[in-house]
Amino acid sequence: MTWLAFILILVALVAFVAGQLFLKRAMESSTATGLRDHKVIFFLCSGVLSMTIHFFVTLGLLAHLDLSYVYPFQGLSVIIISLAAAIVLREKLTVQLTIGALLISAGIILVSLS
Amino acid sequence: MRDRPSGVANPWLQLWLSVVCVLIYELLQKRGATETANLSESWSWTGITALASPLVWLAMVLMIISLLSWLYVLRYIPLSIAFPLSRVVDVLIPLSCWLILGEHISPRRWLGISLVVIGLALVAKPVARLEEKL
Numbered sequence: 001m002t003w004l005a006f007i008l009i010l011v012a013l014v015a016f017v018a019g020q021l022f023l024k025r026a027m028e029s030s031t032a033t034g035l036r037d038h039k040v041i042f043f044l045c046s047g048v049l050s051m052t053i054h055f056f057v058t059l060g061l062l063a064h065l066d067l068s069y070v071y072p073f074q075g076l077s078v079i080i081i082s083l084a085a086a087i088v089l090r091e092k093l094t095v096q097l098t099i100g101a102l103l104i105s106a107g108i109i110l111v112s113l114s
Numbered sequence: 115m116r117d118r119p120s121g122v123a124n125p126w127l128q129l130w131l132s133v134v135c136v137l138i139y140e141l142l143q144k145r146g147a148t149e150t151a152n153l154s155e156s157w158s159w160t161g162i163t164a165l166a167s168p169l170v171w172l173a174m175v176l177m178i179i180s181l182l183s184w185l186y187v188l189r190y191i192p193l194s195i196a197f198p199l200s201r202v203v204d205v206l207i208p209l210s211c212w213l214i215l216g217e218h219i220s221p222r223r224w225l226g227i228s229l230v231v232i233g234l235a236l237v238a239k240p241v242a243r244l245e246e247k248l
Contacts, residue, residue: 020193020197021193023184023185023188024188024193026185026188027185027186027188027189028188028189030189031189075204077197078197078198078201081193081194081197081198082193082194082197082198085192085193085194085197086194089192089193091192091193091194092192093194094240096236096237096239096240097194097195097198097236097237097240099233099236100198100233100234100235100236100237101194101198101233101237102233103229103230103232103233103236104198104201104204104229104230104233104234104237105233106226106229106233107204107226107227107228107229107230107231107232107233108201108204108226108230109226110222110223110225110226110229111204111208111223111226111227111230112226113222113226
């Protein structure tokens, strides 16, 4: 049970991060090509699909586990998304931004644990 | 950062709009789900009974608006800035639960809230400087 829960939490987190990256990539390409471009549609659909997976896996987790157990992992998404945006989307990540993202993640984890 | 439109089309304003929509729909969902929890013992855990509440339908409309304004935000603002800033909801939700729903906030939770606020300030500060120059 704990094994399964851990894997599902990981799946939900990865799907959420991937979803945000896909949506960002879609909207970024759309500024040059408009919304009807094949690449934009592909990234938008992938983003929505990832978010849908995240949504249902999270619902399933919440049906069995407390919110205070599931939500702290969501808090991690802030720092993970910032790092992923720097690596995958080549955004500029300053020290100040990284510390800020780390504090927000830590804060969300504290809020949801208590 | 790319040239950005002003007025209603300002992406920073849209980021706020998205955040406020998320805040309101979370509160509406909570109200709606609580109101309808005792409608059917066996169905309540699926969340389907919540559809009986008009508040939940209003929440869904707000959810769609928040998604659209979020997509608009992503057109102009880097994800590593926009996403951390969007988590201001994690401060606003406990504060509204405290103010509106009268829920209790533990000392540890206050500490977490202040950490998020400091983190938000760190992320927002270079942005404010950047915007001044434009």
